[in-house]
Amino acid sequence: MKKLVFLYLLIMHATLLFADPVSFVKFTFKDSESWGILREHRIIEIDAAPWINQRETGRYYSLEEVDLLPPVSPTKVLAIGLNYRSHSGDAGAAKPELFAKFPSSVQGGGNILIPEDAVNIHYEGELVIVIGRETKDVDVREARESIFGITIGNDISERSWQSSDLQWTRAKASDGFAPVGPKLVQGQEWSDLLISTFVNGELRQNESTAKLIHSPEEIVSWVSRYITLEPGDIIFTGTPGRTQRVSEGDLIEVKIENIGILSNRVVWE
Numbered sequence: 001m002k003k004l005v006f007l008y009l010l011i012m013h014a015t016l017l018f019a020d021p022v023s024f025v026k027f028t029f030k031d032s033e034s035w036g037i038l039r040e041h042r043i044i045e046i047d048a049a050p051w052i053n054q055r056e057t058g059r060y061y062s063l064e065e066v067d068l069l070p071p072v073s074p075t076k077v078l079a080i081g082l083n084y085r086s087h088s089g090d091a092g093a094a095k096p097e098l099f100a101k102f103p104s105s106v107q108g109g110g111n112i113l114i115p116e117d118a119v120n121i122h123y124e125g126e127l128v129i130v131i132g133r134e135t136k137d138v139d140v141r142e143a144r145e146s147i148f149g150i151t152i153g154n155d156i157s158e159r160s161w162q163s164s165d166l167q168w169t170r171a172k173a174s175d176g177f178a179p180v181g182p183k184l185v186q187g188q189e190w191s192d193l194l195i196s197t198f199v200n201g202e203l204r205q206n207e208s209t210a211k212l213i214h215s216p217e218e219i220v221s222w223v224s225r226y227i228t229l230e231p232g233d234i235i236f237t238g239t240p241g242r243t244q245r246v247s248e249g250d251l252i253e254v255k256i257e258n259i260g261i262l263s264n265r266v267v268w269e
Contacts, residue, residue, distance in 0.1 A: 024037060
């Protein structure tokens, strides 16, 4: 039975590799929350999250008439640090360096409300992977099948708190410190995608996911040894290069090729 299941997963994976990527969005329309398939500027509503067996409802919307939400629904928000040598230095990380945010850290585009006593806020543009099935103690090959799709993330960090606090919780997991979106893409190969971060239109980060020290598959395999991953959980995979402090009103845009642009403005409470 296990061999048949694994063969089925391999066939499904091969099918995805040769299929066109599919983009999903989560949105509200007249105070009602839904998921949909995005095709150009048209949203085809579906009746469940995309990693669940779902079907089209027959309702359609334009992007202009809805409000987009983060295209995820995590029970856990995990993140990997020091995963590009341009960020960590030549030594890099021998293993995926894991920390956590909270579901309450997640937001989509728009304003990030920064706590009034924060003094050293940094952006971290990242590829984010979204888990599609329950995953525990899998090898790297199986881990790939656990990744439903990818989206864009910005790991907002308060560097002074990160240095002074016993744990990174406040520095990394405050409300709104995990913007993701605006869409979730299934079927897009992630091994060589350019991540570019702009602040007020100025390029600040620009590096390919090919430079990741630990690949998404390796991350999922390693994390699953210790933590059961569930459908909808997300993992930030690390940021490239050096980051800088941002100021009140700055616009941060994280772009990943073939995925889109995540835009947020920082506003102090």
